[in-house]
Amino acid sequence: MLRIRRLVVLLMCMLPFAVVATVVTASQPRPITLAVHPYLSFQELKERFQPLADYLQTVLNREVVVRVGPNYAEHIAYIGLDKVDIAFMGPAMYVRMVDRFGKKPLLARLAINGEPVFHGYLVTREGSGITRIDALRGKRFAFGDPDSTMSYLIPRYMMLEAGIDVRDLADYHFLGSHVNVALAVLAGAFDAGAVKEEVFYAYMHKGLEALAKSKSYSEHLFVTRANAPEDFVDTLRQALLHLADTEQGRVILQGIKSSATSLVRVQDSDYDSMRTVLDTLKQHGVE
Amino acid sequence: MKSRNGINYSARNTWLGLVLIMLILTVSTFAVLQQQEKRLLENAMSNANDDIRFIKLLLTDALQQQNFEHLNALVHSWGQMISYTQELKVTAANGFVLGHFQRDQQAVRPYTLQVSIKYAYNGLATVTFTKDLGAIDASINRLRWQLFPGLLLIGLVFWRMSWLGLQRKYKAQALDQTNRRLRETADQLETTRAYLRNVFDSMPSTLIGVDAKGKVSMWNMGAEKLFGLTPAQVIGKAFSQAIPAYAALMPKLMDAINTGTPTLIERHVSHEVGKPLFSEIMIYPLHAVGTRGAVVRIDDITQRIQIEQMMVQSEKMLTVGGLAAGMAHEINNPLSGILQSTQNILRRVSPDLPENQVVAHELGLDLEAMKGFLARRGVLDFLEGIREAAQRAGRIVSDMLAFSRRSTSEFSQVSINELLDTVVRIASNDYDLKKTYDFKKIKIVKEYDPTLPVVLCDRVEIEQVLLNLIKNATYAMSEADIGKEQFIYLRSTREADSIRIEIEDTGPGMDEKTKRRVFEPFFTTKPIGVGTGLGLSVSYYIISEQHKGTISVDSAPYKGARFTIRLPVAPTSQRDDHTYTDRR
Numbered sequence: 040m041l042r043i044r045r046l047v048v049l050l051m052c053m054l055p056f057a058v059v060a061t062v063v064t065a066s067q068p069r070p071i072t073l074a075v076h077p078y079l080s081f082q083e084l085k086e087r088f089q090p091l092a093d094y095l096q097t098v099l100n101r102e103v104v105v106r107v108g109p110n111y112a113e114h115i116a117y118i119g120l121d122k123v124d125i126a127f128m129g130p131a132m133y134v135r136m137v138d139r140f141g142k143k144p145l146l147a148r149l150a151i152n153g154e155p156v157f158h159g160y161l162v163t164r165e166g167s168g169i170t171r172i173d174a175l176r177g178k179r180f181a182f183g184d185p186d187s188t189m190s191y192l193i194p195r196y197m198m199l200e201a202g203i204d205v206r207d208l209a210d211y212h213f214l215g216s217h218v219n220v221a222l223a224v225l226a227g228a229f230d231a232g233a234v235k236e237e238v239f240y241a242y243m244h245k246g247l248e249a250l251a252k253s254k255s256y257s258e259h260l261f262v263t264r265a266n267a268p269e270d271f272v273d274t275l276r277q278a279l280l281h282l283a284d285t286e287q288g289r290v291i292l293q294g295i296k297s298s299a300t301s302l303v304r305v306q307d308s309d310y311d312s313m314r315t316v317l318d319t320l321k322q323h324g325v326e
Numbered sequence: 327m328k329s330r331n332g333i334n335y336s337a338r339n340t341w342l343g344l345v346l347i348m349l350i351l352t353v354s355t356f357a358v359l360q361q362q363e364k365r366l367l368e369n370a371m372s373n374a375n376d377d378i379r380f381i382k383l384l385l386t387d388a389l390q391q392q393n394f395e396h397l398n399a400l401v402h403s404w405g406q407m408i409s410y411t412q413e414l415k416v417t418a419a420n421g422f423v424l425g426h427f428q429r430d431q432q433a434v435r436p437y438t439l440q441v442s443i444k445y446a447y448n449g450l451a452t453v454t455f456t457k458d459l460g461a462i463d464a465s466i467n468r469l470r471w472q473l474f475p476g477l478l479l480i481g482l483v484f485w486r487m488s489w490l491g492l493q494r495k496y497k498a499q500a501l502d503q504t505n506r507r508l509r510e511t512a513d514q515l516e517t518t519r520a521y522l523r524n525v526f527d528s529m530p531s532t533l534i535g536v537d538a539k540g541k542v543s544m545w546n547m548g549a550e551k552l553f554g555l556t557p558a559q560v561i562g563k564a565f566s567q568a569i570p571a572y573a574a575l576m577p578k579l580m581d582a583i584n585t586g587t588p589t590l591i592e593r594h595v596s597h598e599v600g601k602p603l604f605s606e607i608m609i610y611p612l613h614a615v616g617t618r619g620a621v622v623r624i625d626d627i628t629q630r631i632q633i634e635q636m637m638v639q640s641e642k643m644l645t646v647g648g649l650a651a652g653m654a655h656e657i658n659n660p661l662s663g664i665l666q667s668t669q670n671i672l673r674r675v676s677p678d679l680p681e682n683q684v685v686a687h688e689l690g691l692d693l694e695a696m697k698g699f700l701a702r703r704g705v706l707d708f709l710e711g712i713r714e715a716a717q718r719a720g721r722i723v724s725d726m727l728a729f730s731r732r733s734t735s736e737f738s739q740v741s742i743n744e745l746l747d748t749v750v751r752i753a754s755n756d757y758d759l760k761k762t763y764d765f766k767k768i769k770i771v772k773e774y775d776p777t778l779p780v781v782l783c784d785r786v787e788i789e790q791v792l793l794n795l796i797k798n799a800t801y802a803m804s805e806a807d808i809g810k811e812q813f814i815y816l817r818s819t820r821e822a823d824s825i826r827i828e829i830e831d832t833g834p835g836m837d838e839k840t841k842r843r844v845f846e847p848f849f850t851t852k853p854i855g856v857g858t859g860l861g862l863s864v865s866y867y868i869i870s871e872q873h874k875g876t877i878s879v880d881s882a883p884y885k886g887a888r889f890t891i892r893l894p895v896a897p898t899s900q901r902d903d904h905t906y907t908d909r910r
Contacts, residue, residue: 164422179447181392214392222394226418228446246422 070102071095074123076114076132078187081107088127090291091282095125098278099271111186118143121264125275127295129259130313131188137307141265144272147279147302148260148309149292151237155303156255159189160239161197163231164224165246172201172251180211181220181232188313190217193253194233195325196316201251204323221247237298256316257309261302280304344485351477359466359473366462370410371437377408378439378455385416385425385453389445394424401425412436413456419449434460531623532605534565538618540580542568552626565622571596575607575622582609583620593627604631654723661723665716672709675700718755739780740788742825742893746772746816749792753800756793765800773817781825781893783873788893791865791877792829795889798861799831801852802887806834823895824875830888836881844879869893 073092075084084107092103106123108114111132118126119140126143128136136143148155163169169178175198183190191213198204205211212229214220220232221242231250239247261279263272282288283301292299320326381404388397397416405414405427412433416425438456445451526533527547535544541564545557553560553569566573575591582589591607608623674682677693686693700706750770796814803812817828836844843849845866869877873893881887 164420212392214394216395219393219395222397222424223392223446225422226394226424226445226451227420227422227449228392228394228418 068101070104071099071125072106072123073103074106074108074114074117074126076111076128077107077109078129087295090294094282094288094291095275095278099274115139118262118264121266124264124267126262127259128262129188130257130310131192131317132186133260133262134310134313134317142307143262143265144267145305145307146261146263146272146276148305149258149296149299150301150303151258151296151298153300154255155258155305155309157189157258158236158255159193159197159233159253160236161194161231161233161250162221162224162239162242162247163250164227165248167230167248169231169250172198173203175203175231175250176207177209178230179228180205180208181223181229182211182213183217183220183233184215185213187217188256189235189253190220190233192316192320192325193256195323196319197251197253199319199323218242254312256313257305260305343488344481347484347488348477348481351481355470355473355477359470362469363462363466366465367459370457370459370462374437374439374455374457374459377411377457378441378453381408381414381455382441382443382453385451386443386445389416389424389443389451392446398425402427405429408457410458410461411455412458413438413454415454416443417452417454419451424451429458431458433458434463529623531625534569534622534624536565536579536583536619536622538583540565540576540583543619544621549624552624571603572607572624575609579609579620579622582611583618586611586613593631594624604628658720658723661716661719665713665720668709668713668716672706672713675706736786737782737784740783740785741780742778742788742818742827743774743776745785745789746774746792746818746827749789749796750816752789752793753796756797764804768800768803768812768814771813771815773815775818775820778818778820778825779895781895783893784868787868787872791868791891792827794861794865795829799829799833799887802833803831821892824892825895827891827893828888829891830886832886835883835885835887836879837883841879841881845877 073088073095075088077084079087085105088105092105096103103125106117108117114126114128115132115136117123118128119136121143125146151157161172161175169175182194185191195205209230214223214232217234217238218241220229221234221238223229224232225242225246234242234247239249243249261275263275267275279302283292289300292301384400384404385397388394388400401414401416402425405411408414411427412429414425414427415423417423433456435458436456437459438454440455441453442450443453526544529546529548532548532552533544533546534542534549537543541562542560543562545555545560549560550556555568560568564576565579566576572594575594578589578591581587588611589609591609594605594607596603596605604627606625606627608625610621610623612619612621673679675693675696676682677686677697682693685691686696697706750772754765756765799814803814813832815828815830817826817830819826819828840851845862849863866877869875869891875891875893877889877891879887879889
């Protein structure tokens with residue numbers, strides 16, 4: 040009996056501390072999550088996006104952490120389910136996410152060399168004798184990543200437009216990256232391949248030749264969760280749109296992509312051409 | 327280069343040795359360097375082959391996985407990582423360079439290897455790997471810089487060691503030569519010294535060396551024998567202290583040393599050894615450079631003196647002999663007269679003679695009565711005594727004449743038994759023997775061999791020997807009168823080619839020492855004035871030298887003494903009378 044009484048007294052004594060701890064914990068805001076799809080290694084992406092996280096932390100006066108998803112699907116699911124506050128994603132990924140989870144508040148899209156769009160190239164090496172897309176029939180073709188917009192989806196669309204399906208090719212492989220595709224073509228491992236614009240330019244002088252250039256497609260973009268407060272969304276959007284106003288901001292941008300010059304306004308219709316591509320591909324069984 | 331030791335050629339040799347050593351070492355070093363370079367090159371090539379095999383493995387993996395993007399990064403990272411990679415290039419089958427790493431620095435010793443890697447669609451990528459083996463040159467250079475100073479140091483050390491070794495060798499040789507010469511000189515000196523010492527010791531004289539202060543510096547065997555002192559006992563002592571008996575010589579010795587004048591002391595008498603020692607002393611001063619001193623030669627002339635005395639004695643004896651002969655001759659005449667007269671008296675008083683009867687008848691004298699008267703009055707006995715005495719005196723004179731008659735030996739055939747009898751008779755009539763030693767008390771036992779042949783000898787001399795032996799026996803037995811009957815045994819025996827004569831007495835005998843010296847001249851056990859010590863030595867001389875026989879003595883204390891004489895039996899042809907000149 041005496042023991043129970045003592046225990047009660049002890050708990051009564053500890054109660055104020057527990058209350059204070061709870062209040063303190065509740066008063067601390069949750070960190071802002073900046074999610075990035077795994078198009079590079081985790082470490083590389085952390086290094087590229089941490090300066091932006093720091094910048095946003097300053098603006099928002101809240102902690103911002105970088106999160107790299109294990110794969111593209113999980114990344115899409117996290118955004119779709121509003122489990123992250125800010126997400127950086129490619130155009131095809133955005134279209135698929137909207138198709139599945141609905142629209143999200145858009146913040147800004149990248150502008151490369153002042154243009155918020157980008158192109159893809161079907162490439163071959165100099166002297167290959169391949170001058171038209173339909174000449175790819177019976178040739179070996181190198182794609183990048185199956186989830187990659189410019190090294191797979193757009194090239195498949197371009198070939199379909201030209202009446203070529205992968206079945207018409209002698210062989211095709213996914214080589215993982217745009218650079219790998221360019222090098223494989225240059226090395227003669229493949230007769231042709233698909234690369235994004237900047238890679239084409241990088242290897243053009245080494246003998247890479249453009250077989251065809253794609254239409255313009257809207258660049259990568261930043262989105263936020265659907266349930267984000269309006270002022271939070273505005274603050275974020277303004278912060279990103281004005282990032283390139285300062286030298287420090289431009290450095291942050293070039294840290295993410297060396298050719299990025301600014302972040303510009305974005306709207307969902309900017310990705311309609313991409314929707315068309317994906318729909319067409321879907322009709323041909325490419326998901 | 328002239329060395330202090332005069333070993334000029336050794337320096338030249340060592341310089342030549344140095345050049346040779348350096349040459350050998352240089353050639354060896356170059357060979358080592360070349361070998362090392364070859365080995366390093368082989369190692370580097372082997373490493374390069376290993377490297378390219380490893381690179382090929384990596385690149386094959388990348389190429390087959392079509393990971394072209396990372397190929398260049400791989401090439402760069404491995405180009406950086408692999409030491410001394412000058413260039414690493416991966417070229418696709420179409421000539422496109424998939425990866426290329428090249429150092430800015432120019433290769434010193436490029437070594438290029440190429441391998442092919444199969445990749446997609448049977449394409450062959452070529453990997454060109456160039457390694458700069460210039461590190462070998464650096465290594466060789468380092469080795470060269472390490473070796474050459476070492477080489478120089480080794481050469482110098484070797485040269486220095488050789489030089490020191492040569493110096494030591496030549497010094498050792500020089501020392502050996504010097505030592506050898508010193509040894510030879512020392513040996514020569516020792517030989518000379520031994521020779522001189524031998525000469526010094528072999529000298530029959532007593533030689534004593536003294537220094538300028540009169541201290542004994544040399545002492546020969548003669549001195550050791552004469553004075554019974556070893557060199558260790560006398561060397562360094564003053565001459566007068568070393569030989570006190572000769573202390574009186576010290577002034578003369580010093581005088582001779584100081585004046586440099588040889589000094590002769592013809593006769594010096596001392597009693598150092600218990601008997602008179604006569605010596606002739608010659609002091610020779612030494613005049614050698616840096617040396618002053620003298621050599622004292624002491625010649626023991628005792629024997630010479632004694633021989634001189636003996637000769638004097640002999641002369642006396644000869645004189646006495648001559649006198650005796652003269653006296654005997656003079657006595658013999660009246661003695662003949664006495665004997666003849668006595669015989670005539672006896673004959674003329676005898677009644678048996680007819681002429682006596684005629685005269686007695688004429689005078690009316692009865693001869694028988696007169697004979698009775700003479701007999702009763704003992705006249706005839708007196709006369710007979712006179713006759714016997716005269717006869718005995720005649721024999722004595724005859725013996726004396728025979729004993730001392732001449733200086734030449736006469737060998738004749740002599741019967742030893744008769745001679746022994748004669749000697750006994752002489753001895754029995756010898757005055758000394760009769761009066762002093764009572765010879766008649768001694769029983770003479772004769773054990774003669776009746777078949778003894780005659781011997782060719784000098785009768786007189788053998789007689790002298792035998793008489794001397796009997797006299798000595800008589801003297802010895804009378805001196806040690808033990809109250810019992812004394813005997814002298816005279817024996818004669820025939821041996822194979824000699825006659826043995828023994829004269830044995832039952833006297834006190836002799837101890838060993840006396841026995842050993844019994845034939846020495848002037849050795850006598852008789853009191854001074856009684857014996858000359860010449861008897862037995864003369865006897866020894868007569869037997870051994872004159873007759874080629876032997877004489878020996880066998881005796882022991884209280885066992886008597888037996889003298890044995892062996893005279894050779896002369897061949898028949900030599901038994902004729904011979905006369906030899908007396909060699910004495």
